[in-house]
Amino acid sequence: MSAPKLFISYCWSSAEHQEWVLRLGTELRESGVDVILDKWDLKEGNDANAFMEKMVSDESIKKVILVIDEQYSEKANKRAGGVGTETQIISAEVYESVDQNKFVAVIASKDLEGKTKLPVFYKSRIYIDLSDEHLYGNNFEQLLRWIYDKPLNIKPELGKKPAFLNEEESASIGASVAFRRLIDAIKNSRPHASGALVEYFNLFARNLNRFRLEPSKGATDFDQKIVESIEQFLPARSELIEVFSTIAQYDPSTGSATVIHKFFESLIPYMDRPEGINSYHKWDWDNLKFIIHESFTLCIGILLKHERYDIAEYLIRQRYYVEKDESYGQSKMRSYGIFRNHLESLSHRNNRLNLRRLSAxxxxLKERCTDSGISFTHLMQADFLLYLSEALQGLKEDRRQEWWPETLVFKSFHGGTFEVFLRAESIEYFNRVAPTLGIKSKSDITPFIEAVKEQSIYVPKWDFERINPLELMNYEKLCSRA
Incomplete structure (x- = not known):
């Protein structure tokens, strides 16, 4: 690539100004720019006006700098002297040239009031300010980027329209207005914040019905509809994430805990067949099972991230009312384990497409954490805490645990300890986290540890990969310091 050729147009205002222009030209040449400057290229006896005219109109010169000081602007406006001659040519080029990127004004100095006086023909156009020594370095880089046509901010490639925006398949939760009102109410401690939260959650729960799919009727590729529906839920999911995050950060009370609990309770019917549907496949509402499981795990993940153990404890320790439990044929109170279900459609998809994944x-879940505001690590941390808490409770009640930590397949490869449990090396911090696990001291974990060692409790595994609960919870170092 040949060096870019550039002409500098300026006014011989003073010896100091000429030195400033020479320094600029030198720095540009040192940066690989083939600068044309009268001080270097106009020889004795040459016609100055002809030289200037040739430099401005020469097609090989792709860039022209107008070095602006007060005298340059005055002479340009009055068409006086050499500057006036140049600007007659330049102004025509500026107005008529198809290439609007050939000329740029560089501010060398400002008037006594600190204002920039641009020539009339250049008004409203972008300029580069080199008059402030403190900003000179950054703005000189901007000038070089302009010369080399290498802007700092490059317009990204045009992507594809998101699938969830396709008009014929679009689905909306229809709660955007209530969402905006709620966020404002919480952040600004409005008296109606609690009511706005109830209103939003009620609307959300009612409109989730829009995401119900028509029965699969034996379609072997129904898993594709499941995945597409889950993708369409992304805008509503983003709203939920912001609601939970706003509560965690801006609402110091625990009043929202009961409302969130009631909200998730209201979603339970969506994990079962709707009334009036007698012919169905058990994966026909797998999209809603996925959405509800993800939403609950995200909620706990956000609360842990912001150390809102008070609200997390309430959601974990409380039971959830199930009006019609298919397993028992009657109303029942269940643990939060009800939100975790095996999704046969995704297992089928794994086999149908020969994905060969341990867990589709x-x-x-991992793919959807990108740009969500909560990392996958936080999601795995919540998943593990929910598994541990439910396992401890299951041991107390002599039953199997009801939470399967699906995301921890990724921890089976790499291991490591989660942040919450690293911090729980501190006795004070452990005491803050302990209620979410339903325990009061480290010794309360002993039954779980013994069950793991005796293999009398189920430790999740995928093929030959399994997690190490003792490592994940930092068991040996828990409560090891004040």
């Missing part, structure tokens, strides 16, 4: 469910 975990893959989907």
């Amino acid at each position: 469910h975990a893959d989907l």
